[in-house]
Amino acid sequence: MTLPVEVLLGLYLGLLTGIVPAFVAGSLGFLVRYFTGVTLPGFGVVVLALSIASVQGGLLGLVEPDIAQSPRLLVAVLVVLMLALYAHNQGDKLGAELPRRLSFTSIRQRTLSADVVELVGTMGQVTVRPAGEIRNMEGYPALSPALRQTLQNGSWKLPADIPLSELEIRLEERLRTDHDLADVDVTIDEQARATIVAAPPSGGLSKRVSEGQRAVSLATLVPTGLARGDEVTVRAGERTVSGTVLSARTEIDAEHAETAADESGDEPSGAAVTDGGEDAPPLDPAAKPTTASAGGVGRVTVSVARRDAKALLEAESPRIRVRSRGTSREFEAFALIRQAGYAIRRVTVGPAGAGDSTVDAVSSGTVTILAIRRHGSETSGRRHGWVFGPGIERRLETGDEMFVAGPEKTIDEFVEGVSG
Known part of the structure; x- marks a missing residue:
């Protein structure tokens, strides 16, 4: 045969026998780099690829005297080695870049991009806007054109120092309150764009x-x-x-x-x-x-x-x-608390507040927890309902939300330490 034909046959045989060695080399390169942090030597990759290719060539009946003495064998070996080295390089790069501690909780607790955060005084806030069309929720009637347009043109300002899962919960609660929706599901990405699936009010009156x-x-x-x-x-x-x-x-x-x-x-x-x-x-x-x-x-x-x-x-x-409904009992209770020199604060537990030190501060009697809402990892980041007058049966975790009461100076120090 002529040399061009031999080269083409060599490329064909190299691609045919090089797929399995490339897959093995890429997988080993990824596993070794991910678990040990060490790059697999290139010489070992070459020896492994040639061994697998020779075994595979024998099984496919490619190792024959006329093939072994022809230029196509050299071309096929070069193709196998290039595929194996390229796959090993990509697997090694993936093993170096992939996070070693990855969990569903950390994925749910992703935060906003710094580009969309607006600083208002010392606090950060973000303006959430709908992304794309407002979709109808399956199993409910379709949204009316007026309500759909109102949601489409809406924008909502929310705190920027909380995980996206909490932002989604707060926006859902606001939409239910403002528009009396029967049900709503919100997904927010890192650019503060909300995908909204909503159901219209049912039996409004x-x-x-x-x-x-x-x-x-x-x-x-x-x-x-x-x-x-x-x-x-x-x-x-x-x-x-x-x-x-x-x-x-x-x-x-x-x-x-x-x-x-x-x-x-x-x-x-x-x-x-x-x-x-x-x-x-x-x-x-x-x-x-x-x-x-x-x-x-x-x-x-x-x-x-x-x-x-x-x-x-x-x-x-x-x-x-x-008719007069009199003074609200809730406002009267808050007024009595202020007269006694106490204050009530709402706080979300940060990384510094998660632990036994917070439990000790509550147990000492200087701070009283009036209500708490746990942020459970077993519910994919979703919060449980409010529990009033709770006891600290277990340590607080990052993301827990609570209302606390105590002397004003003490409560300010407590909130600053817990939310940090």
Whole structure:
């Protein structure tokens, strides 16, 4: 045969017999460098590759007198050696670069890139924005166009000194609160881009009506600042009915809503009733359910006892008066704590606070833990629920979150040491 044909046959035989030696050489180079930190000698790689290639060539019937005495054998040997040395070099490089301590917990507790962190005073914060389209959650109805657009254009500022898993949890809680979502799942990458999968509110009105109650909508003068949850008294002729506000909307509110302009003329006037066991038409997703009314002529939906619904329906011009709910018990408790010279702080345990020293500080009585939320590795970084009045049955770990109380000076030193 001519020399070009011999060279081509040698390349073919080298590729055919060099795959297995290259794989073995690359695997050994990676394992030796990863576990011992030592590079496998090149001479050993050559000897190993030739040994494997000779055995493989014998099994394939390639070791024959006419092949052994032809130039193609030399070309095949060179190809086998080049493949083995290249695979060994790549395996050695991979073994040097791959982290030696890799766990699922460390992967979940990855942090943000420094390029997206904004410094506000001494604290860092990050602005999280959606990445791509807001996707529908499987098993739930599709999001409305208005709600989808609101989420798509949204941005949320969050602390930058916590792992991405905690950022995802906080953003999920905020989206549930702000938009009353039935369910939501958020994934945030190192560039603060959020992939959001959301489910729309289900039964926005009917799920807030207790059993035995009815939701009655009234066309009346709405007090300024009226919001969902306020306790009101409705004057219907000679009768007075007590109820709880489920929603309030006025003409001014409709002007400020993004999508209410086309739907405001479809609302019927007068009173309407919805039983607590039936689903009502969904509320406008663009309007936040917790926003207070701007006041003026509008409509108020009130939850009242079933026996009082008929009286409100027959009233021609019902009037609403807001009842005082007094001082919040929570604020009164905080005021008493401040008067006694104590302070309450919310703190996330850092690396310096994880250990027995924190347990000793709590056991000494200088600091009291009011509530704690564990950050468990067994739940892939997800947090458990809040536990109030807990005892320190085990040492605190990095990522645990808690409310602590104590003398103001002592509590500041404790928080600084624990969160460091």
